[in-house]
Amino acid sequence: MERGETRTYGRRAFLGVTAVGLSSLLWGRAAWRDLGGAAQPLENALPPALFPTGWRIYTVADHMPSFDRATWRLRIDGLVGRPRTLSYDELRALPSAEQVSTFHCVTGWSVSNVHWRGVRFDDLLATAGLRQDANVLTFVSAEKPYVDTLTLAQARLPDAMLAYEMDGRPLPREHGAPVRVVIPDMYGYKGVKWVERISVDSVAEPGYWEQRGYDSDAWVGRSNGL
Amino acid sequence: MASDRIERFTRTERAVHWVHATAFMTLLASGLTLWLPRLSELVARRPLVKAVHIDAAVAWLVALAVVVAVGDRRRLRETLRELDLFDDDDLLWLRRHPAPQGRFNAGQKVNAILTGAFAVLFAVSGTLLWLGERDHAFRFASTIVLHDGLTLVSLALFAGHLYLAVLHPATRHALRGITTGSVDRQWALVHHRKWARGRE
Numbered sequence: 365m366e367r368g369e370t371r372t373y374g375r376r377a378f379l380g381v382t383a384v385g386l387s388s389l390l391w392g393r394a395a396w397r398d399l400g401g402a403a404q405p406l407e408n409a410l411p412p413a414l415f416p417t418g419w420r421i422y423t424v425a426d427h428m429p430s431f432d433r434a435t436w437r438l439r440i441d442g443l444v445g446r447p448r449t450l451s452y453d454e455l456r457a458l459p460s461a462e463q464v465s466t467f468h469c470v471t472g473w474s475v476s477n478v479h480w481r482g483v484r485f486d487d488l489l490a491t492a493g494l495r496q497d498a499n500v501l502t503f504v505s506a507e508k509p510y511v512d513t514l515t516l517a518q519a520r521l522p523d524a525m526l527a528y529e530m531d532g533r534p535l536p537r538e539h540g541a542p543v544r545v546v547i548p549d550m551y552g553y554k555g556v557k558w559v560e561r562i563s564v565d566s567v568a569e570p571g572y573w574e575q576r577g578y579d580s581d582a583w584v585g586r587s588n589g590l
Numbered sequence: 591m592a593s594d595r596i597e598r599f600t601r602t603e604r605a606v607h608w609v610h611a612t613a614f615m616t617l618l619a620s621g622l623t624l625w626l627p628r629l630s631e632l633v634a635r636r637p638l639v640k641a642v643h644i645d646a647a648v649a650w651l652v653a654l655a656v657v658v659a660v661g662d663r664r665r666l667r668e669t670l671r672e673l674d675l676f677d678d679d680d681l682l683w684l685r686r687h688p689a690p691q692g693r694f695n696a697g698q699k700v701n702a703i704l705t706g707a708f709a710v711l712f713a714v715s716g717t718l719l720w721l722g723e724r725d726h727a728f729r730f731a732s733t734i735v736l737h738d739g740l741t742l743v744s745l746a747l748f749a750g751h752l753y754l755a756v757l758h759p760a761t762r763h764a765l766r767g768i769t770t771g772s773v774d775r776q777w778a779l780v781h782h783r784k785w786a787r788g789r790e
Contacts, residue, residue, distance in 0.1 A: 374674035381707035392732035421630035589726030
């Protein structure tokens with residue numbers, strides 16, 4: 365008892381939605397960025413647990429390291445004059461620097477206007493003294509077996525740091541408490557979290573993601589096929 | 591006199607529905623854990639959650655293929671035809687005018703069509719994410735935006751679907767149809783008149 369003609373709207377809608385979805389592989393990111401600004405008031409109104417903050421937490425081990433201020437130590441060794449072991453308070457007593465920068469992940473998401481506070485690497489390394497053949501910093505994470513490297517020149521970029529505060533608060537656990545590497549010109553996998561040891565070396569060993577095919581020089585927009 | 595219940599969904603249709611529903615909920619739970627920082631921190635075992643997510647996705651596609659392979663394909667084709675065709679009553683109904691509906695009302699058709707298209711897009715974007723981790727050639731900056739956007743829209747559709755199937759008094763009887771296969775004839779005559787009338 366159908367009235368009037370019937371139309372094959374179903375298949376057209378299916379194909380249309382599928383085609384628009386596939387084409388968004390070309391324009392989705394730009395649209396999302398514009399939409400992100402519009403959705404900001406909504407985002408601020410919702411509890412952070414329910415809404416994506418823009419960040420996502422990539423870990424490689426079954427256990428996320430936890431930070432104990434009393435027992436935590438940062439070891440600096442390798443090609444240095446005096447290997448050092450810094451407590452959290454000793455680290456915080458070093459000259460501090462602040463910056464606002466954008467964080468880019470190699471998988472395609474970004475977070476803008478992240479406020480970091482931490483120590484520039486020259487100020488940190490001055491406590492140990494570099495030897496002549498020092499060339500590379502190897503950052504060893506408490507999250508085993510995560511490790512990555514920066515050349516000294518990269519670590520001396522004006523906005524690279526070992527950060528202990530993020531957006532005005534001590535670095536949260538999921539962001540690498542108590543300290544992580546920040547280097548905004550490179551994709552986030554170079555920003556080792558939960559750093560517990562910095563080894564000064566002459567040549568770079570491949571880091572965790574480099575062993576899995578990612579570029580060692582992870583410049584944003586100029587590496588990893590992006 | 592006709593019996594008080596009539597068959598609304600075949601076993602094959604119900605199998606497709608519940609395979610998809612189970613997979614969707616598993617993928618949603620594991621996916622949100624991978625996505626939302628608070629949940630990531632709470633669960634903390636990303637490699638395990640990621641493995642669950644990927645295995646569930648593979649199991650979902652395999653199970654759907656198995657249902658289609660061993661199920662009643664003639665009736666499934668008939669279902670697809672029903673979902674494809676929109677008549678004047680469907681268009682009226684979508685504009686919120688009362689109009690008699692078939693076995694699927696127009697809203698259910700739209701939901702099924704979007705679910706189908708999203709399944710394809712989820713599978714494609716998920717496969718690209720998996721491949722991209724292994725080979726630069728498959729890495730696109732917008733893949734994750736598509737996968738996330740689909741998640742948000744699906745979440746809204748899923749919430750509406752759950753409300754109508756479990757809570758809303760007028761429609762929740764439909765849950766019996768998708769679990770047991772049959773529905774009350776009187777209910778069907780009110781909500782799916784054109785279909786129920788044809789089966790008297």
